[in-house]
Amino acid sequence: xxxxxxxxxxxxxxxxxxxxxxxxxxxxxxxxxxxxxxxxxxxxxxxxxxxxxxxxxxxxxxxxxxxxxxxxxxxxxxxxxxxxxxxxxxxxxxxxxxxxxxxxxxxxxxxxxx
Amino acid sequence: xxxxxxxxxxxxxxxxxxxxxxxxxxxxxxxxxxxxxxxxxxxxxxxxxxxxxxxxxxxxxxxxxxxxxxxxxxxxxxxxxxxxxxxxxxxxxxxxxxxxxxxxxxxxxxx
Numbered sequence: 001x002x003x004x005x006x007x008x009x010x011x012x013x014x015x016x017x018x019x020x021x022x023x024x025x026x027x028x029x030x031x032x033x034x035x036x037x038x039x040x041x042x043x044x045x046x047x048x049x050x051x052x053x054x055x056x057x058x059x060x061x062x063x064x065x066x067x068x069x070x071x072x073x074x075x076x077x078x079x080x081x082x083x084x085x086x087x088x089x090x091x092x093x094x095x096x097x098x099x100x101x102x103x104x105x106x107x108x109x110x111x112x113x114x
Numbered sequence: 115x116x117x118x119x120x121x122x123x124x125x126x127x128x129x130x131x132x133x134x135x136x137x138x139x140x141x142x143x144x145x146x147x148x149x150x151x152x153x154x155x156x157x158x159x160x161x162x163x164x165x166x167x168x169x170x171x172x173x174x175x176x177x178x179x180x181x182x183x184x185x186x187x188x189x190x191x192x193x194x195x196x197x198x199x200x201x202x203x204x205x206x207x208x209x210x211x212x213x214x215x216x217x218x219x220x221x222x223x224x225x
């Protein structure tokens with residue numbers, strides 16, 4: 001089954017404790033992206049990657065890092081989480097090379113930073 | 115950057131047709147306009163996309179005028195299960211993957 005998986009689905013942590021949220025897709029998509037979703041603000045793109053070792057900032061990259069060492073994986077790293085990073089996070093992937101925008105989203109990771 | 119604007123919320127009754135309009139003044143010339151549906155605590159799900167004129171699939175229709183500055187998602191005969199948030203999406207620059215989601219339209223279908 002074609003899918004995007006994220007782990008963990010729920011995470012409660014404390015300020016300053018480094019964490020990684022993993023994202024993996026099995027569709028051989030070149031493009032992957034991370035979004036955060038906050039009430040009243042919709043989905044905002046954090047980082048995206050157009051292929052292995054190619055990443056770029058979205059609209060809200062501050063406080064986040066990403067890496068793309070393999071095509072299927074795109075982890076989101078919070079080096080020193082803060083309470084304002086409490087949010088619902090989604091990973092997505094899409095086939096590159098077209099003007100189509102059909103992104104496949106993961107189930108989400110709900111992060112709480114105390 | 116491109117920005118999309120949609121109504122914040124809409125109410126409808128079962129069996130009615132619902133039209134949700136999105137304005138997107140700066141979508142890239144060659145880019146498709148895409149709509150997604152999102153249920154609470156789930157990731158968005160692709161519904162339909164189009165470039166211009168009208169596109170129809172088993173779920174919805176999408177109307178895009180010639181100037182492409184707006185688009186209208188049409189949901190025929192909605193049911194309670196269509197209660198969700200609907201987003202239109204575009205890219206400011208064709209060929210990149212820097213997407214702009216709006217805040218979405220919260221559709222509530224009433225019995």
